[in-house]
Each structure stands twice: as C-alpha cells, then as structure tokens.
Amino acid sequence: MKSDEIEKIDTPMFGNKWILRWEASRELKEKMMIEAGLRTPRVVKSKEDINGLCIVKLHGAAGGRGYYLVWDKASFEDGAKQLIDQKVIKSHNDLYIQEFIRGVPVYLQYFYSAITGDLELLGIDRRYESDIDGIGRIPAKQQLGAGVEPSYNIIGNIPLVLRESLLDEVYKMGESFVRAAERLVPPGMVGPFCLEGVYDREGKFTTFEFSARIVAGTNLYLDGSPYSGLVYDVPMSMGRRIAREVKTANKKGKLGKVLT
Amino acid sequence: MKSDEIEKIDTPMFGNKWILRWEASRELKEKMMIEAGLRTPRVVKSKEDINGLCIVKLHGAAGGRGYYLVWDKASFEDGAKQLIDQKVIKSHNDLYIQEFIRGVPVYLQYFYSAITGDLELLGIDRRYESDIDGIGRIPAKQQLGAGVEPSYNIIGNIPLVLRESLLDEVYKMGESFVRAAERLVPPGMVGPFCLEGVYDREGKFTTFEFSARIVAGTNLYLDGSPYSGLVYDVPMSMGRRIAREVKTANKKGKLGKVLT
Amino acid sequence: MKSDEIEKIDTPMFGNKWILRWEASRELKEKMMIEAGLRTPRVVKSKEDINGLCIVKLHGAAGGRGYYLVWDKASFEDGAKQLIDQKVIKSHNDLYIQEFIRGVPVYLQYFYSAITGDLELLGIDRRYESDIDGIGRIPAKQQLGAGVEPSYNIIGNIPLVLRESLLDEVYKMGESFVRAAERLVPPGMVGPFCLEGVYDREGKFTTFEFSARIVAGTNLYLDGSPYSGLVYDVPMSMGRRIAREVKTANKKGKLGKVLT
Numbered sequence: 001m002k003s004d005e006i007e008k009i010d011t012p013m014f015g016n017k018w019i020l021r022w023e024a025s026r027e028l029k030e031k032m033m034i035e036a037g038l039r040t041p042r043v044v045k046s047k048e049d050i051n052g053l054c055i056v057k058l059h060g061a062a063g064g065r066g067y068y069l070v071w072d073k074a075s076f077e078d079g080a081k082q083l084i085d086q087k088v089i090k091s092h093n094d095l096y097i098q099e100f101i102r103g104v105p106v107y108l109q110y111f112y113s114a115i116t117g118d119l120e121l122l123g124i125d126r127r128y129e130s131d132i133d134g135i136g137r138i139p140a141k142q143q144l145g146a147g148v149e150p151s152y153n154i155i156g157n158i159p160l161v162l163r164e165s166l167l168d169e170v171y172k173m174g175e176s177f178v179r180a181a182e183r184l185v186p187p188g189m190v191g192p193f194c195l196e197g198v199y200d201r202e203g204k205f206t207t208f209e210f211s212a213r214i215v216a217g218t219n220l221y222l223d224g225s226p227y228s229g230l231v232y233d234v235p236m237s238m239g240r241r242i243a244r245e246v247k248t249a250n251k252k253g254k255l256g257k258v259l260t
Numbered sequence: 261m262k263s264d265e266i267e268k269i270d271t272p273m274f275g276n277k278w279i280l281r282w283e284a285s286r287e288l289k290e291k292m293m294i295e296a297g298l299r300t301p302r303v304v305k306s307k308e309d310i311n312g313l314c315i316v317k318l319h320g321a322a323g324g325r326g327y328y329l330v331w332d333k334a335s336f337e338d339g340a341k342q343l344i345d346q347k348v349i350k351s352h353n354d355l356y357i358q359e360f361i362r363g364v365p366v367y368l369q370y371f372y373s374a375i376t377g378d379l380e381l382l383g384i385d386r387r388y389e390s391d392i393d394g395i396g397r398i399p400a401k402q403q404l405g406a407g408v409e410p411s412y413n414i415i416g417n418i419p420l421v422l423r424e425s426l427l428d429e430v431y432k433m434g435e436s437f438v439r440a441a442e443r444l445v446p447p448g449m450v451g452p453f454c455l456e457g458v459y460d461r462e463g464k465f466t467t468f469e470f471s472a473r474i475v476a477g478t479n480l481y482l483d484g485s486p487y488s489g490l491v492y493d494v495p496m497s498m499g500r501r502i503a504r505e506v507k508t509a510n511k512k513g514k515l516g517k518v519l520t
Numbered sequence: 521m522k523s524d525e526i527e528k529i530d531t532p533m534f535g536n537k538w539i540l541r542w543e544a545s546r547e548l549k550e551k552m553m554i555e556a557g558l559r560t561p562r563v564v565k566s567k568e569d570i571n572g573l574c575i576v577k578l579h580g581a582a583g584g585r586g587y588y589l590v591w592d593k594a595s596f597e598d599g600a601k602q603l604i605d606q607k608v609i610k611s612h613n614d615l616y617i618q619e620f621i622r623g624v625p626v627y628l629q630y631f632y633s634a635i636t637g638d639l640e641l642l643g644i645d646r647r648y649e650s651d652i653d654g655i656g657r658i659p660a661k662q663q664l665g666a667g668v669e670p671s672y673n674i675i676g677n678i679p680l681v682l683r684e685s686l687l688d689e690v691y692k693m694g695e696s697f698v699r700a701a702e703r704l705v706p707p708g709m710v711g712p713f714c715l716e717g718v719y720d721r722e723g724k725f726t727t728f729e730f731s732a733r734i735v736a737g738t739n740l741y742l743d744g745s746p747y748s749g750l751v752y753d754v755p756m757s758m759g760r761r762i763a764r765e766v767k768t769a770n771k772k773g774k775l776g777k778v779l780t
Contacts, residue, residue, distance in 0.1 A: 153461050399670055416681055
C-alpha cells in the first residue's frame with residue numbers, strides 16, 4: 001500500500017498515519033533523522049568522492065536486496081553494471097552511496113505514549129540477513145576463490161541486550177526522535193517505533209533507518225523482553241502495549257491523541 | 261546405539277522408532293526429503309563436476325566434523341588428502357559432495373500430534389558451531405596469513421524468530437514432511453522433529469538435514485518460545501509437550517498411536 | 521575505582537572484595553586460573569616466538585579496545601607501531617602476546633552459595649563486540665580492498681544454550697574455580713562469577729578471563745534463563761539470587777559468610 005493510499009483511509013487507526021510517508025521516502029527520512037540530531041551515515045554525493053568503504057543502496061529498496069559494498073570508483077561501477085545487466089536498476093541514478101559504518105547492527109524498539117508522555121524501551125534485537133550473515137562462515141580463501149556478492153534480505157531477528165552504559169544515549173536518541181516527529185509531522189510519534197543502526201568501535205550509534213511503526217523484531221518478545229520486564233510486572237509484548245494504550249486512551253477520553 | 265538395536269527394544273517408546281534409521285542413513289534421509297518435496301542441496305556426483313562453492317561431507321559423520329568447502333577439483337583433492345593423512349577417512353569414497361547453499365542457517369522445531377493431527381511450530385534457532393562461527397571474527401588478511409580450515413562441531417544454539425511472511429512455507433514444509441513420513445515409515449512422524457537448512461538471499465529454504473526426534477535447540481525454550489506462546493497459555497517446552505501428548509493419548513485410550 | 525580503594529571500604533559488601541584485585545591484575549588472574557586447573561591460552565614470551573595466529577593485548581585494557589591479531593613478527597610490529605603512533609601505548613612493554621584460540625566465544629554465568637556450598641549455572645551468553653562481530657559482514661574482497669583493523673569494544677550480549685554433553689565440564693570448571701579461590705583468596709568465591717572463553721573445534725573450553733562478580737550478560741536473564749529454570753520454580757535473575765542469598769544468610773545468622 002502506498003503512502004497516499006494509507007493517508008486516505010477514513011477509519012481511524014492507532015498511530016500517526018502521516019509519518020509513514022516519512023519512512024517511505026529517502027529524503028524525508030533523512031530530514032527527520034537530522035531534525036532529531038541523530039548521527040547518520042555521511043552521504044557520498046558522487047562516485048568520484050568514494051574514499052574508504054561505502055555501501056550502495058537502491059532508492060526505495062525493499063528488505064535490503066541489491067545493496068553492495070565498494071571502496072573506490074571502479075568497484076562502484078562494477079556493482080552498478082551488474083544491477084543494470086540484471087535489470088534491477090535502469091541507471092546509476094537509481095543508486096545512492098553512503099559511508100559504510102563499521103560496527104555491529106542493533107535495532108532499538110521503543111514505545112512512546114502520547115497519553116503519559118513516557119518513552120519506553122521495550123526490546124533490542126539484531127536482524128538476521130541472507131546471505132550477508134552467512135558469508136562470515138565462508139573462509140576468506142574460499143570467498144576469493146568462488147566469489148561473493150552479499151545480499152541483505154531479512155530472514156529473522158536475534159535477541160540481545162546492550163551494555164548498560166549505552167542505555168542513557170538510547171533514551172536520549174528516542175526522546176530526540178519523538179520531539180522531532182512532533183515538530184515535523186503532527187501529532188508526532190504515537191506508539192511503537194524503531195531506530196536501526198550500528199554501534200561502532202567507540203560505542204557510538206549511527207542511525208541508518210527508522211521505522212515509525214511496530215517492527216518484526218518485536219516478535220522475539222511476545223512474552224516480554226529483559227527491558228519490558230523493568231517497566232511492567234506482566235509479560236508485555238508490543239501488541240499488548242498497543243492494546244493497553246488504546247484502552248487507557250478510551251477510558252480517559254483521549255482517543256483523539258492516539259488515533260489519526 | 262545403532263538403528264537395529266533401537267528397533268529391537270521391546271519396551272514401547274514415545275515416537276516412531278522406525279524412522280530413526282531414516283535419519284541415520286544418508287540415502288534414506290535424502291529419499292525422505294525428496295518424498296516430502298523439500299528443496300535439498302544438489303548432490304555433485306563427481307569431483308569433475310564441481311562448479312562453484314561446494315561442501316564436502318563424510319558419510320555418517322557425527323556433529324559436523326571433517327566437513328570442508330571447495331570450489332574446484334583441486335581444492336577438493338587438497339582437502340581429501342588432508343583427511344586421509346589424518347586417518348579420518350580411507351579414500352575419496354568416504355566423501356560426498358553437495359552444492360553449498362549460500363545463506364543463513366535456521367533450525368525449525370516442530371511437534372506433530374498423531375492424536376489431533378495438528379502440526380505445531382514450537383521454536384526456531386540457529387546452531388553455534390566451532391570453529392566455523394568464529395572465523396568471521398578473524399579478518400581476511402589474518403585468515404590468509406595464518407590459514408583457516410573450518411570445522412562444524414556443534415557447541416550450542418542461539419534463539420531466533422523468522423520474518424512473518426516466511427511462516428506460511430514453514431508450516432507447509434512441516435506438513436509435507438509429516439505426510440511423507442506417513443507414506444514411507446508407518447505410523448509416520450510422531451511428536452517432535454526438526455528441519456535443518458539455510459535461507460538463501462531469495463528467502464527460499466533449502467533443507468539439508470532433518471531430525472526425527474527432539475533436538476538440542478529446544479533447550480533454549482524450557483520456558484516456552486515466542487512460537488509456543490501463540491499456541492499455549494502455559495510455558496510449553498518440548499519435553500512438557502511430549503509428556504502432555506502421552507497423557508492425552510492415555511486418557512483417550514490411544515497410546516498405540518504415539519508409541520512404537 | 522581501584523582495587524585498594526575497594527578494599528578500604530568499611531561498609532560490609534556482598535561478595536569477596538579481596539578477589540577483585542585478582543581480576544584486575546593480569547598476573548594474579550593467570551595465577552588463579554592455573555590454580556583452578558583451567559586450560560588457558562599459551563602466553564607467547566617474545567615476538568620472536570610468534571608462530572601461528574596470536575592475539576596482542578594491552579596490560580589492564582578496558583573493554584577489549586586495542587587488541588589485534590598477528591601471525592608473525594612483522595605483523596606484531598606493524599600493529600604495535602600503530603598503537604604507539606596513536607599514543608594508546610608507549611612501547612612494546614605495554615603489550616603481551618597470547619596464542620589465539622580458534623573457536624566460538626562463550627560466557628558462563630555461575631552463582632556459588634557460600635551458605636549451602638552449591639554451585640549453580642544461571643545463564644550462558646556470548647558477547648557482541650564492535651567492530652569484530654561486524655567484520656564477518658564485510659566480504660574478504662572488500663576487507664582486503666579497504667583494510668580492516670578489528671576492535672573488541674563490548675556492545676551487548678546474545679543468549680545461548682550449550683550442547684548438553686558440555687555441561688559436565690562446565691560444572692567441573694566452576695567447582696575448580698571455587699576451590700582455587702578458597703585456597704588463594706579467603707573466604708573464596710562468594711556469589712556470582714563468570715568464566716569467559718572459547719570452545720574450540722574439539723569442544724574443549726579455553727578460559728581467557730574470569731569476572732569474580734556479576735557480569736553484564738546476566739542482563740539477558742532478568743526473567744530467568746533456560747538454566748535457572750532447571751534450579752528454581754520462579755524467574756531467577758542474578759540480582760534476585762543475590763538478594764535471596766543475603767536474606768538466607770541473615771535468617772541463618774551467617775551474614776559473615778557472604779559479606780567482606
């Protein structure tokens with residue numbers, strides 16, 4: 001379903017339906033992350049400027065397919081040629097280049113209550129992607145012998161917890177995102193969202209995507225997560241949290257705050 | 261314990277003891293997977309036919325030891341020579357070659373109730389193998405400098421959940437396996453079993469093994485899994501599920517359906 | 521806080537505060553692991569003796585930063601020069617060299633009750649480190665093209681369970697550690713501790729560190745782990761286990777056994 005189709009739905013829905021357009025568009029997405037003051041990968045304007053490891057993505061790509069890694073102009077052009085030959089893209093214009101952040105991927109699952117103004121961290125995971133998360137099981141010698149072109153198709157999610165000293169920044173990033181959404185897309189972020197990025201070797205988080213809605217990683221925590229357990233006495237899945245928010249809003253006569 | 265020793269046990273046991281022979285034999289195992297219509301790795305008949313990344317396995321190997329990766333005839337012969345020198349095998353005849361499926365390993369834990377005819381997905385995991393799951397932590401330069409020969413010894417299991425859109429096929433594969441077992445090894449699949457394979461970059465699952473019994477990955481879920489929680493209101497481990505099946509069978513006078 | 525500052529604290533604290541000095545000092549740590557009969561990585565006395573993959577560490581390094589892998593004298597000196605240039609170390613004397621154990625990292629979380637004399641395994645995890653656990657997602661070609669210097673900064677923890685046949689040795693190692701601590705640092709190991717190491721391709725565990733206190737990996741199991749569930753009928757986090765021990769000690773008039 002396209003953004004304007006979602007926006008035309010008359011039935012009130014939980015969450016902010018206007019923000020989904022910001023998730024779907026590369027430009028709006030970057031505008032939101034910059035407004036929130038999040039560290040984002042440097043955009044490389046031209047293949048001439050590639051200096052060090054970069055990732056090449058398709059505009060509007062679904063599920064990470066077609067991404068590839070380059071380290072100079074020649075490796076960029078090799079990859080683009082293959083995608084053109086495979087008719088995945090028409091020209092270089094369908095591609096954009098980002099600095100590749102070296103580190104470990106982490107997905108932060110939040111819930112923001114527009115009723116209480118509280119931000120809750122309900123779970124953390126990492127994605128499990130094919131075949132990129134399998135190539136580490138092929139030794140370098142065999143990778144070079146047989147050739148490897150990684151792909152980033154999402155297959156599942158693996159649970160994790162973060163080093164405690166990182167949690168302060170996790171909450172700050174979530175709060176900044178909520179404030180930015182309030183300014184850019186009223187009524188702002190309502191309910192579940194996810195910041196998706198990489199922790200580098202300095203323990204700094206670079207956000208490369210956000211999801212302004214419930215994400216698949218929450219399926220790990222149908223029975224609650226190590227984080228939800230710090231906030232709630234009952235097993236709190238993201239689905240249950242949403243249901244509870246709707247109930248609370250209804251009871252307090254504030255449904256208008258959580259529906260769009 | 262060998263298959264014919266198990267089959268000679270007089271005491272009735274839960275599950276289908278006749279199916280364990282199909283798990284132990286390479287040929288019977290492949291026959292079962294083909295009967296179930298599962299996608300399996302292409303068998304490479306001869307070292308002359310190696311074209312692209314392949315995995316070489318020992319007939320009847322335990323725990324993944326001795327497996328190695330090749331991409332041409334020369335790399336096959338190098339590996340075989342080492343195993344012969346180490347007296348792990350006697351000749352090339354102890355080896356068979358399979359297409360290497362690039363992707364991420366996933367283990368699907370099912371329970372089939374011969375009483376109700378219901379198939380239940382009770383958990384999903386990935387194995388943690390030494391030293392193959394450690395070589396990704398050695399940079400390519402050091403791998404090439406110091407040399408790497410991967411091994412696949414099972415050390416443990418890591419929990420995961422699958423992308424939701426993949427679950428439909430997960431159930432279909434499980435159902436097909438149950439139907440194939442009914443045809444080939446009456447009374448068919450009774451209780452826990454596991455399909456073991458790899459999701460490739462297209463999100464397609466290739467099965468390379470099955471276990472027609474309880475598997476170690478279920479140890480992750482002694483307190484229930486994100487999947488068992490969708491079926492049961494109580495924490496449902498695989499052990500508890502088996503115990504419950506025996507009780508139900510006994511109550512309904514259908515013990516004959518779950519014992520062999 | 522330094523070891524002698526901790527030792528000067530007058531307020532009684534749970535655990536053995538004298539053992540923290542043994543964790544902080546490289547020499548004392550090795551003495552303890554040898555006393556416990558644990559398999560440890562061979563120390564390589566001199567860069568002249570490097571033969572095969574080795575890891576170079578900083579004395580007293582925090583969180584795994586600055587570690588690097590070498591396979592000969594030249595690669596050792598390259599890495600040392602970089603750390604000197606970056607002013608991380610002053611000379612080769614700040615470095616020590618260990619045999620690199622090929623395998624998969626595993627962290628074993630124990631609780632020893634000085635009241636009952638029981639050793640409990642309460643959880644198992646693996647660390648998630650940046651950027652070493654991300655480099656496997658960079659294909660060998662790109663690693664060699666762009667260059668890779670791994671770092672070992674701890675970002676989080678991932679849950680796992682072990683192959684059952686390994687658990688016997690897990691308990692034996694824990695018991696040996698408890699006995700060694702009793703002999704070397706009275707009153708011995710009190711409460712939570714962690715053995716940190718690698719399972720190699722033979723399924724043998726090599727310990728490279730211990731923590732004589734609660735560790736971050738226990739954050740995975742605020743609601744209990746697959747192992748704690750075998751010992752306790754209630755969700756048993758490490759924090760709850762400590763609280764329960766203090767209560768029990770108080771009730772039995774044995775607080776002196778768990779406080780220092």
